[in-house]
Amino acid sequence: MLKLLFFGVLAYLAFRLIQKVRLSGGREQGNAKPGSVDEMVQDPNCLKYIPKGNAIKKNVGGETHFFCSQACAEAFRNKKM
Numbered sequence: 457m458l459k460l461l462f463f464g465v466l467a468y469l470a471f472r473l474i475q476k477v478r479l480s481g482g483r484e485q486g487n488a489k490p491g492s493v494d495e496m497v498q499d500p501n502c503l504k505y506i507p508k509g510n511a512i513k514k515n516v517g518g519e520t521h522f523f524c525s526q527a528c529a530e531a532f533r534n535k536k537m
């Protein structure tokens with residue numbers, strides 16, 4: 457139980473760190489290292505990058521997309537239709 461909480465805090469801190477790095481070091485290219493912590497996916501609606509684990513997975517028009525929020529998923533689906 458405590459382990460789970462610790463992992464949650466760690467994931468949150470990692471997410472905050474990624475956000476910070478993205479804001480400050482815009483020019484740095486993110487090389488996908490093998491065994492990286494979490495894969496980043498792009499929200500096709502707002503073009504924001506989110507960790508795959510936190511993204512909302514939706515099937516739109518036969519393709520799988522990842523969204524930062526339910527609202528984005530719906531907005532994207534409306535755009536497609």
Ligand SMILES: [Zn+2]
Pocket residue numbers: 499501502503504523524525528
């Ligand atoms: Zn979004």
